[in-house]
Amino acid sequence: MNVTDAKFVQGFVRMCSDGWEQGWHERNGGNLTYRMKPEEAQEVMPLLDRTRPWQPIGADVPGLAGEFFMVTGSGKFFRNAVLDPADTTAIIEIDDSGKNYRICWGLVNGGRPTSELPSHLMNHEVKKEISGGRHRVIYHAHTPNTIALTFVLPLKDEVFTREIWEMMTECPVIFPDGIGVVDWMVPGGREIAVVTSELMKKYDVAVWAHHGMFCSGEDFDTTFGLMHTVEKSAQILLKVLSVSPVKRQTITARNFRDLAEAFHVTLPERFLYEKQAEEE
Structure with a gap:
């Protein structure tokens, strides 16, 4: 062998x-x-x-x-x-x-x-504890559409999560905990590892501004699928923004709550709050 x-x-x-x-x-x-x-x-x-x-x-x-x-x-x-x-x-x-x-x-x-070994291992340690040992994969890639969004969206967890969720109905079902966002930092060092590991206590996805995406999952398929889903949604959002800065219609906060009930997931209300006033 x-x-x-x-x-x-x-x-x-x-x-x-x-x-x-x-x-x-x-x-x-x-x-x-x-x-x-x-x-x-x-x-x-x-x-x-x-x-x-x-x-x-x-x-x-x-x-x-x-x-x-x-x-x-x-x-x-x-x-x-x-x-x-x-x-x-x-x-x-x-x-x-x-x-x-x-x-x-x-x-x-x-x-x-x-060179990102400190970031990977610190995040493995966090995800191992939080998931009860189920998470085994950490993946970092330079996903172009997600990177592009870090130049035009506010670098806030709530904004990135809500905007990405709105692009495909499956998104909040696949990553109901949302997306964390890290401001630009020098890669490969302890500092970015610490910041990312703090986000990984809440999320399975972290976006590194002007750099790429960082995902955690139980196996190769789910981790790759998670990153693929976020990146595809980012691509759709860029297409929408290239046509019009204003969306004529979208998935509303009420829609998300209905979706959460139907698929038995919990969606944090802080991701549904910002646009709620515009929808009522």
């Missing part, structure tokens, strides 16, 4: 390929991390090299101590993941303190895990 024969590796590589095909990963843009299940780690354990030196994560994540992750490499191109996963991706192990990692497989031609 090769590591690349494992089902989770194939799912990881497919997600990289799907993101590239969507146009979300120019050059070496974007990153993906997956918190492996214990049985997956055991499956590939005989093929891992656990003798390599520990490296500092740049963040403390004690809640992830002893966990194994599959990650994309810094400077690696998503379009090449399907061609050579051993070069473009890696499996890493977190030490017992949650302060260090080591590469156990992959990046065979050199390199290190994604």
Whole structure:
């Protein structure tokens, strides 16, 4: 058996390929991390090299101590993941303190895990706790329509959520908790990791202004589907705004409440408040 024969590796590589095909990963843009299940780690354990030196994560994540992750490499191109996963991706192990990692497989031609590793791992720690361990995927991509909206919409959770929700009826059902928004920050450091992890306590989606999107989910399909849904809605909104700055009709707050009742989801009232006066 090769590591690349494992089902989770194939799912990881497919997600990289799907993101590239969507146009979300120019050059070496974007990153993906997956918190492996214990049985997956055991499956590939005989093929891992656990003798390599520990490296500092740049963040403390004690809640992830002893966990194994599959990650994309810094400077690696998503379009090449399907061609050579051993070069473009890696499996890493977190030490017992949650302060260090080591590469156990992959990046065979050199390199290190994604520069956004502190952000990913801090958010994995948050989502692991909040979801009871169900969330395993963190995905960051440079989604062009969502990025474009950060230049024209107020950088507020309430505004982004409401505007995106209005574009497709399915949106509030798929992400009923809404969308968080981060003002522009230097990527790759502890500061943006801390801010994003605070938002991830409330949301599964964070928009990084003028940069891209950050999503969390239970598996590859739901996480990719979440990002795809938000980005498609952003595309529709841009088309609407290009035709007219004023919407002739839209989904109202009352409509959203009816939708929530029908689909048994809870929609925070703060996302339904702003336009309520205009609709009555």
